[in-house]
Amino acid sequence: xxxxxxxxxxxxxxxxxxxxxxxxxxxxxxxxxxxxxxxxxxxxxxxxxxxxxxxxxxxxxxxxxxxxxxxxxxxxxxxxxxxxxxxxxxxxxxxxxxxxxxxxxxxxxxxxxxxxxxxxxxxxxxxxxxxxxxxxxxxxxxxxxxxxxxxxxxxxxxxxxxxxxxxxxxxxxxxxxxxxxxxxxxxxxxxxxxxxxxxxxxxxxxxxxxxxxxxxxxxxxxxxxxxxxxxxxxxxxxxxxxxxxxxxxxxxxxxxxxxxxxxxxxxxxxxxxxxxxxxxxxxxxxxxxxxxxxxxxxxxxxxxxxxxxxxxxxxxxxxxxxxxxxxxxxxxxxxxxxxxxxxxxxxxxxxxxxxxxxxxxxxxxxxxxxxxxxxxxxxxxxxxxxxxxxxxxxxxxxxxxxxxxxxxxxxxxxxxxxxxxxxxxxxxxxxxxxxxxxxxxxxxxxxxxxxxxxxxxxxxxxxxxxxxxxxxxxxxxxxxxxxxxxxxxxxxxxxxxxxxxxxxxxxxxxxxxxxxxxxxxxxxxxxxxxxxxxxxxxxxxxxxxxxxxxxxxxxxxxxxxxxxxxxxxxxxxxxxxxxxxxxxxxxxxxxxxxxxxxxxxxxxxxxxxxxxxxxxxxxxxxxxxxxxxxxxxxxxxxxxxxxxxxxxxxxxxxxxxxxxxxxxxxxxxxxxxxxxxxxxxxxxxxxxxxxxxxxxxxxxxxxxxxxxxxxxxxxxxxxxxxxxxxxxxxxxxxxxxxxxxxxxxxxxxxxxxxxxxxxxxxxxxxxxxxxxxxxxxxxxxxxxxxxxxxxxxxxxxxxxxxxxxxxxxxxxxxxxxxxxxxxxxxxxxxxxxxxxxxxxxxxxxxxxxxxxxxxxxxxxxxxxxxxxxxxxx
Numbered sequence: 001x002x003x004x005x006x007x008x009x010x011x012x013x014x015x016x017x018x019x020x021x022x023x024x025x026x027x028x029x030x031x032x033x034x035x036x037x038x039x040x041x042x043x044x045x046x047x048x049x050x051x052x053x054x055x056x057x058x059x060x061x062x063x064x065x066x067x068x069x070x071x072x073x074x075x076x077x078x079x080x081x082x083x084x085x086x087x088x089x090x091x092x093x094x095x096x097x098x099x100x101x102x103x104x105x106x107x108x109x110x111x112x113x114x115x116x117x118x119x120x121x122x123x124x125x126x127x128x129x130x131x132x133x134x135x136x137x138x139x140x141x142x143x144x145x146x147x148x149x150x151x152x153x154x155x156x157x158x159x160x161x162x163x164x165x166x167x168x169x170x171x172x173x174x175x176x177x178x179x180x181x182x183x184x185x186x187x188x189x190x191x192x193x194x195x196x197x198x199x200x201x202x203x204x205x206x207x208x209x210x211x212x213x214x215x216x217x218x219x220x221x222x223x224x225x226x227x228x229x230x231x232x233x234x235x236x237x238x239x240x241x242x243x244x245x246x247x248x249x250x251x252x253x254x255x256x257x258x259x260x261x262x263x264x265x266x267x268x269x270x271x272x273x274x275x276x277x278x279x280x281x282x283x284x285x286x287x288x289x290x291x292x293x294x295x296x297x298x299x300x301x302x303x304x305x306x307x308x309x310x311x312x313x314x315x316x317x318x319x320x321x322x323x324x325x326x327x328x329x330x331x332x333x334x335x336x337x338x339x340x341x342x343x344x345x346x347x348x349x350x351x352x353x354x355x356x357x358x359x360x361x362x363x364x365x366x367x368x369x370x371x372x373x374x375x376x377x378x379x380x381x382x383x384x385x386x387x388x389x390x391x392x393x394x395x396x397x398x399x400x401x402x403x404x405x406x407x408x409x410x411x412x413x414x415x416x417x418x419x420x421x422x423x424x425x426x427x428x429x430x431x432x433x434x435x436x437x438x439x440x441x442x443x444x445x446x447x448x449x450x451x452x453x454x455x456x457x458x459x460x461x462x463x464x465x466x467x468x469x470x471x472x473x474x475x476x477x478x479x480x481x482x483x484x485x486x487x488x489x490x491x492x493x494x495x496x497x498x499x500x501x502x503x504x505x506x507x508x509x510x511x512x513x514x515x516x517x518x519x520x521x522x523x524x525x526x527x528x529x530x531x532x533x534x535x536x537x538x539x540x541x542x543x544x545x546x547x548x549x550x551x552x553x554x555x556x557x558x559x560x561x562x563x564x565x566x567x568x569x570x571x572x573x574x575x576x577x578x579x580x581x582x583x584x585x586x587x588x589x590x591x592x593x594x595x596x597x598x599x600x601x602x603x604x605x606x607x608x609x610x611x612x613x614x615x616x617x618x619x620x621x622x623x624x625x626x627x628x629x630x631x632x633x634x635x636x637x638x639x640x641x642x643x644x645x646x647x648x649x650x651x652x653x654x655x656x657x658x659x660x661x662x663x664x665x666x667x668x669x670x671x672x673x674x675x676x677x678x679x680x681x682x683x684x685x686x687x688x689x690x691x692x693x694x695x696x697x698x699x700x701x702x703x704x705x706x707x708x709x710x711x712x713x714x715x716x717x718x719x720x721x722x723x724x725x726x727x728x729x730x731x732x733x734x735x736x737x738x739x740x741x742x743x744x745x746x747x748x749x750x751x752x753x754x755x756x757x758x759x760x761x762x763x764x765x766x767x768x769x770x771x772x773x774x775x776x777x778x779x780x781x782x783x784x785x786x787x788x789x790x791x792x793x794x795x796x797x798x799x800x801x802x803x804x805x806x807x808x809x810x811x812x813x814x815x816x817x818x819x820x821x822x823x824x825x826x827x828x829x830x831x832x833x834x835x836x837x838x839x840x841x842x843x844x845x846x847x848x849x850x851x852x853x854x855x856x857x858x859x860x861x862x863x864x865x866x867x868x869x870x871x872x873x
Contacts, residue, residue: 010087012318013073013283013327014284015070015091017061018054018318019318020058020062023203024052024059025199027192027193030193031060033186034188037060037132037163038064038130041179041184042166042179042185042186043187044172045167045189046169046190047189047193050226052228056188057134057165066129066130067130067131068129068130069095069134070094070095070133071091071136072088073137074136074141076140077376081150082408083405086401088133096127098127117153117154121159131161131163132162133164134167135167136167138167138172148173148174195230196220203234204219204230204240209240218249228331277338278290280330281342281350284328285328286325289360293356293357315330354376358370358377358382370382372409375409383409384421386406387406387407391403396538396539397538398538398581400427400428404425407421416444419446419447423441423445423461424464426468426471430472435475441468442472445468446465459493460497463489463500467485467504470485470507473485479510486508490504490508502527502530502531502536505523505527505530506527506543509526517720521550524543527543528540541567541579541582542581544563544564544566544585545563545564548561548588549591552591554760555722560592563588567581567585587605590606590609591628594628594631594632599633600858602629606625606628622651622652623651623655624655624659626644626647626651630642631645631665634662634665634767636861642668657690660727660764663700663768663771670697691724692728695732696731699731704738710728710735711732711748713732714731726759729749729751729755730748730752749772749776750782750785753788757791766795766799770800772796773800776797780794812850813849815846816847820847820850820862820863824863824867829844854866
């Protein structure tokens with residue numbers, strides 16, 4: 001997430017690598033171990049506080065070339081799964097936006113292992129180049145079981161190019177034994193990080209204190225190589241004499257860690273102490289925030305920071321961000337001390353500093369941190385005010401999950417205390433599929449609305465409640481109910497609420513997308529014309545994407561592609577990462593790819609759709625996309641096709657009807673259900689398609705007595721439902737041809753060809769080519785056929801012949817078959833050549849010969865043909 005105004009800024013100290021200190025001592029054992037880190041899946045760096053875990057990892061990562069390094073500093077407040085994974089993905093994007101090409105930081109999280117983790121893993125693999133994710137201070141998430149499960153899942157399935165580095169003060173609550181046994185874990189511990197006597201002397205020297213060899217050993221033995229303790233001893237010494245060292249060690253030997261830090265603090269000037277206490281109110285700060293908290297000028301504040309940086313103990317600095325401003329945070333040992341001192345400070349002083357810090361963070365766009373600080377000081381009213389100030393911006397920029405992230409920082413009763421906050425949060429909550437909670441929020445908002453006097457505030461709240469009810473009905477696919485609420489919202493919303501009014505018009509336009517798609521298309525086009533003038537890119541993009549799907553379903557591929565391009569042009573590619581509306585564009589592209597017969601590209605677009613899907617898309621679209629994936633798999637002869645189709649059926653029957661399954665799919669359906677499970681349709685817009693589905697079932701089950709009824713159905717279906725009409729005429733032609741009613745078969749196949757050719761829905765005939773060949777050949781003998789009809793029916797006949805030829809005995813040579821067997825097992829051409837002891841060029845030659853013999857153009861198609869023929873398993 002970038003500090004662009006569109007996305008909420010993240011503090012650089014949370015998502016950027018800290019700069020190694022110029023006083024850091026190179027520990028050869030650590031350097032040697034970490035140099036092998038990229039040979040392992042996971043690296044753990046575990047030791048008590050003050051052993052330089054962060055320093056070691058930061059110094060190592062700074063040496064990496066051509067490797068993206070993402071860094072996340074974990075705080076206790078990140079223990080919520082939604083917040084943690086949002087920041088996790090934000091850190092990846094800071095490292096390289098391409099790492100998040102298929103992901104969205106606002107993914108709705110459901111269950112202990114969020115579904116999006118598969119897409120995270122696939123996205124890391126697709127990145128291809130080496131990448132490292134560093135989780136610093138993981139011990140702060142000790143009770144976050146849901147996060148631990150997610151990290152465990154990621155570790156188990158991490159691709160070879162990706163590596164996870166975790167620093168912690170405690171043993172990780174993650175099962176790593178299997179990873180360790182497989183040799184995929186590199187463990188760096190206290191023994192590696194501790195100073196040797198030589199390193200102890202060098203560390204003291206870097207602080208300006210020269211020790212004798214014996215004194216260096218004495219410090220080493222007293223501190224057991226503890227790096228932070230060595231730095232503190234250096235601060236307590238000036239000459240480095242044996243007496244001075246002995247005195248420093250003796251004075252604090254009873255509790256070296258806490259006592260030495262306190263000794264150092266007490267030795268600082270009052271001005272520096274005040275600076276430390278004031279800036280410790282926040283987790284991290286830059287010079288401007290330090291000035292705000294301390295009252296110092298920039299020069300004075302910078303001088304104090306420089307002094308603190310010079311001691312090598314107190315302050316860590318992040319890499320400079322895009323604005324050239326460095327951010328600082330205190331080392332944990334010192335932060336713990338400062339927290340204790342803040343607890344002892346006057347309460348009024350603490351509140352004053354907290355409010356001042358919060359207001360500065362708020363004013364400078366660090367709203368996450370501002371809300372976090374507000375909730376820490378229990379100023380929940382301010383947290384709610386941020387939600388109410390930002391909700392429209394979050395809505396219009398598709399950053400809905402930001403709202404729930406802020407709400408998660410508050411007690412639930414504080415969220416429910418404000419009806420407008422509840423109304424605002426209902427949409428993000430339902431996007432996470434928590435429909436029950438969304439409904440409760442709407443009810444709280446409606447009750448609050450009744451207590452308000454008439455006026456604009458009541459109109460807004462009342463209208464927003466209707467908006468949320470419309471969305472809730474839409475997500476649950478209750479289209480008529482959704483339209484009623486959308487109409488009510490338009491009546492109640494103030495005219496100034498252009499965005500919400502536009503979304504409700506879109507809901508109304510989509511109401512008839514199944515039963516009267518052309519009417520929906522006209523309505524969407526009218527809204528687009530209206531919204532172009534208003535300039536809301538997010539809403540306009542959503543309209544383009546929805547219209548792209550509608551055009552693709554109508555076979556208007558060129559128009560669909562144009563609408564996708566219009567949507568893509570609204571945002572830079574790196575920003576589309578955050579836009580859930582683009583899932584509709586990818587689905588439209590998938591429909592178009594299938595329509596032109598490019599089944600492999602259709603599957604590729606399904607991957608993009610699935611990768612970008614936030615779990616918030618209306619469920620029937622998910623099922624339609626899955627069913628279309630199944631159709632592409634059937635056309636490629638892939639073995640997983642049947643299971644994919646049956647999975648879609650189990651998900652949403654109405655959506656399966658809308659994609660018009662092929663006869664091959666219907667045969668598989670009948671092999672499972674037969675007549676035991678009659679198709680059901682509870683969605684008015686899907687009735688026509690359900691009738692076609694039932695007719696296909698009757699044909700597959702051999703019920704020829706249904707011929708006359710099917711022919712009547714095909715004639716009666718309205719042409720506005722193009723896909724259903726094409727498929728219905730095709731099935732009517734099959735029934736008629738099979739029962740000897742050749743005149744009717746001729747009429748129906750011509751009607752199907754004419755409508756399919758004119759609407760771009762020819763695949764609905766080509767996918768059933770083997771069955772339709774007889775009727776197609778019959779019609780091709782008619783001299784009265786139009787050019788369009790002859791082109792479509794000719795292709796049906798050719799497709800059927802190609803399928804028949806692919807099922808004939810194959811004449812591949814033994815070597816050609818061996819190459820294909822290697823490829824079917826997952827080998828590349830180069831690997832196949834090596835396994836067969838032939839050159840890569842020879843393997844390619846065998847492959848091209850096999851393609852020619854099989855009449856295919858790719859290895860996927862070739863393997864599919866061989867599997868269909870039973871030659872490959």
